[in-house]
Amino acid sequence: MTAKVRHELAAEIDHPRWRAALEAVPRELFVGDNVFHPDARGWVPVHRSKMSPEDWLALIYSDQSLVTQVAGVLAEDAGEPIANVWATSSSTLPSLVVRMLDTAGISEGDKVLEIGTGTGYSTALMCHRLGSGAVTSIEFDPAVAGRAKTALTAAGYAPTLVQGDGLDGFDRNAPYDRLLATCAVRTIPLRWLRQVRPGGTITTPLLGWIGAGALAHLQVADDGTASGTFPEVVYFQPARPHAAPPMGMMKLGVGDASHTTMDPALLNDETGQFVAQLAAPHAQHVWVESTLALHDVESGSHADVEPADSSGWVVHQYGPNRLWDAVERALASWLDAGKPHQSAFTLTVTPERQWVSLDVGGSGSLRWNLPA
Ligand SMILES: C[S@@+](CC[C@H](N)C(=O)[O-])C[C@H]1O[C@@H](n2cnc3c(N)ncnc32)[C@H](O)[C@@H]1O
Numbered sequence: 001m002t003a004k005v006r007h008e009l010a011a012e013i014d015h016p017r018w019r020a021a022l023e024a025v026p027r028e029l030f031v032g033d034n035v036f037h038p039d040a041r042g043w044v045p046v047h048r049s050k051m052s053p054e055d056w057l058a059l060i061y062s063d064q065s066l067v068t069q070v071a072g073v074l075a076e077d078a079g080e081p082i083a084n085v086w087a088t089s090s091s092t093l094p095s096l097v098v099r100m101l102d103t104a105g106i107s108e109g110d111k112v113l114e115i116g117t118g119t120g121y122s123t124a125l126m127c128h129r130l131g132s133g134a135v136t137s138i139e140f141d142p143a144v145a146g147r148a149k150t151a152l153t154a155a156g157y158a159p160t161l162v163q164g165d166g167l168d169g170f171d172r173n174a175p176y177d178r179l180l181a182t183c184a185v186r187t188i189p190l191r192w193l194r195q196v197r198p199g200g201t202i203t204t205p206l207l208g209w210i211g212a213g214a215l216a217h218l219q220v221a222d223d224g225t226a227s228g229t230f231p232e233v234v235y236f237q238p239a240r241p242h243a244a245p246p247m248g249m250m251k252l253g254v255g256d257a258s259h260t261t262m263d264p265a266l267l268n269d270e271t272g273q274f275v276a277q278l279a280a281p282h283a284q285h286v287w288v289e290s291t292l293a294l295h296d297v298e299s300g301s302h303a304d305v306e307p308a309d310s311s312g313w314v315v316h317q318y319g320p321n322r323l324w325d326a327v328e329r330a331l332a333s334w335l336d337a338g339k340p341h342q343s344a345f346t347l348t349v350t351p352e353r354q355w356v357s358l359d360v361g362g363s364g365s366l367r368w369n370l371p372a
Contacts, residue, residue, distance in 0.1 A: 001054075002026065005061040009094060012063060017107065018098045021128040028060045030119035030151045031091050034075035035059070036067040042083030043070040066091045068119055074143055087237060089144045091119040092182055096234065101125065103217050103231055104180045104203035110134060113176040113195065115166030115204070115239070116183035120148030127157035135159035136173045138166035140183075140240050167239055169195040176200060184213065184236040186281070187370045188226070188349045198222045205236035206347075208371075209244040209284045210277035210294075212270065216347050227348045233270050245297045247284050252293060252304045255318030262328045264292035264305040264313060271342045272331060278356055278368035279330035280323045294323040303327075333366050334358070 069089035117139035184207030218228035266272035301319030
């Protein structure tokens with residue numbers, strides 16, 4: 001039964017180079033006996049005994065992310081539903097894991113550093129294909145790291161497992177051919193750059209505080225810089241030290257008032273949100289009914305944009321940075337450039353600076369620095 005559903009999932013994903021690994025790695029071992037299900041109450045812990053064995057296996061081998069930890073609480077330790085928080089660990093949907101392994105170009109002979117072991121499922125797929133000796137994986141959370149180690153050992157894999165902050169990389173096994181993160185960063189840690197060999201690659205989700213996600217795929221150059229593109233839009237849990245601070249209280253409708261004809265709903269477009277995030281990298285956003293609020297906790301800067309009349313929106317801003325003005329300028333340049341998709345942007349990382357740019361043809365390029 002288990003082998004059958006596993007083969008069905010592998011057939012559904014249908015990736016020639018990862019199919020054998022998908023057929024071999026028992027996902028049920030990595031997920032364990034408990035997951036969180038989202039419903040109106042928040043994250044509800046579900047034990048496998050609450051489902052028939054067939055339904056449980058169907059869930060394990062469905063192509064979806066299975067959340068195993070919320071707000072630092074493992075599903076097996078949770079009694080009540082947990083409301084209003086982000087998941088902190090999960091087994092990512094297998095088709096996305098495989099797409100990321102493929103984007104990273106991981107193949108036989110590569111030495112790989114994974115950031116975000118999580119359940120250990122993606123680590124196991126790599127161990128199956130490359131051999132355990134080629135894989136190092138780092139997990140921030142001690143309880144999650146412990147679970148993953150138990151599961152990997154039970155499945156017969158013995159990669160180097162490190163419990164710590166993956167933003168530091170793991171110098172002892174460097175240089176790596178491929179670095180793949182399954183948690184999201186705001187900026188590329190320079191240690192990653194130093195631990196990947198020239199010609200090697202860094203593949204990582206980016207997630208800024210406005211909430212725009214992207215998969216960055218970079219090649220490291222001989223001079224220790226890296227550059228690349230955003231082949232896919234992905235949303236991953238933030239690397240814990242890169243998570244946004246709590247937004248706290250804010251006042252709407254106060255500060256300097258102005259008028260705009262730039263529609264704030266552009267932030268509901270994935271690239272529009274990405275551009276806004278580049279322009280105001282320390283801001284977070286929230287919709288209060290039809291009013292957009294941008295808030296930067298660190299500097300105390302704030303902007304809100306409220307529908308005024310058929311001719312536009314009224315803007316209120318206070319604090320040292322004019323958040324909406326910066327976002328509006330960036331959105332206007334992006335619209336002038338023909339509203340290109342995020343996949344047209346590039347990322348360059350040097351030891352001194354990191355920037356995203358967009359080539360706008362004859363008139364040059366637009367450029368935004370990632371937060372230091
Ligand atoms: C989406 S899960 C990983 C999925 C996993 N690769 C799998 O297939 O099951 C993201 C993981 O990254 C971990 N994480 C977050 N910040 C981290 C950091 N700074 N260093 C290492 N791991 C981190 C989280 O604790 C979480 O377990």
